[in-house]
Amino acid sequence: FQPKLLAGRRVLLTAGPTFERIDAVRGITNSSSGKMGFAVARAAWEAGADVTLIAGETAQPTPPDCRRIDVRSAQDMLAAVERELDGTDIFIAVAAVADYYVLNQSEHKIKKDAHILTLELAPNPDILASVACRDNPPFCVGFAAESENLLEYADAKRRRKQLPLLVANLVQQAMGADDNEVILLDDAGEHRLPRGPKLAVARQLVAHLAGLYAQCGPA
Numbered sequence: 441f442q443p444k445l446l447a448g449r450r451v452l453l454t455a456g457p458t459f460e461r462i463d464a465v466r467g468i469t470n471s472s473s474g475k476m477g478f479a480v481a482r483a484a485w486e487a488g489a490d491v492t493l494i495a496g497e498t499a500q501p502t503p504p505d506c507r508r509i510d511v512r513s514a515q516d517m518l519a520a521v522e523r524e525l526d527g528t529d530i531f532i533a534v535a536a537v538a539d540y541y542v543l544n545q546s547e548h549k550i551k552k553d554a555h556i557l558t559l560e561l562a563p564n565p566d567i568l569a570s571v572a573c574r575d576n577p578p579f580c581v582g583f584a585a586e587s588e589n590l591l592e593y594a595d596a597k598r599r600r601k602q603l604p605l606l607v608a609n610l611v612q613q614a615m616g617a618d619d620n621e622v623i624l625l626d627d628a629g630e631h632r633l634p635r636g637p638k639l640a641v642a643r644q645l646v647a648h649l650a651g652l653y654a655q656c657g658p659a
């Protein structure tokens with residue numbers, strides 16, 4: 441009998457896109473499908489974890505036994521993460537969070553006319569960085585989707601956000617696709633996972649993070 445790798449651990453995840461409101465009917469979002477985050481949630485549940493999934497707008501079905509909290513904007517996502525963080529052992533930020541929100545939102549539908557319309561964008565909070573820089577943070581895992589210079593940018597991101605583990609992938613290969621190919625970056629270096637369906641990749645990621653967590657994480 442082999443005990444499950446994350447038995448008794450509480451895992452909190454973010455997944456999917458955020459939606460930043462412009463007016464009563466419009467908004468800014470991105471092409472994240474939520475597939476990878478939901479696959480990681482499922483893999484964590486298979487590994488025995490108690491899973492809470494904070495999801496942006498996505499059509500993905502909730503993985504078995506996961507507690508799912510639906511959110512819209514990055515600020516809603518941050519508020520949900522802060523509410524759920526207590527008792528979290530492992531925080532995995534898979535969501536494609538919008539970098540900016542619209543400052544000059546309009547309560548009602550904006551009517552068109554001949555004038556130029558300007559949207560003012562203000563930076564969103566970095567949810568993952570805000571969790572990772574707390575006192576006694578959970579074991580934090582980030583994702584880096586880059587379109588070029590993958591390893592260089594991803595490594596810089598891991599250091600800047602102070603993450604023990606970062607999952608790097610090329611956006612061209614991952615966003616919306618059913619397969620993914622990722623490289624894991626941790627203190628020991630790079631670990632390339634074979635290209636495969638997102639659930640297969642997620643299972644390998646969870647096995648890797650459970651190994652790291654067992655070395656340096658659990659209380």
Ligand code: C5P
Binds near residue numbers: 454537538566
């Ligand atoms: O800085 P960048 O957006 O590329 O970082 C990606 C990682 O940070 C992902 O794990 C993503 O979920 C997380 N993130 C976040 N809040 C943001 C931006 C990114 O949690 N505002």
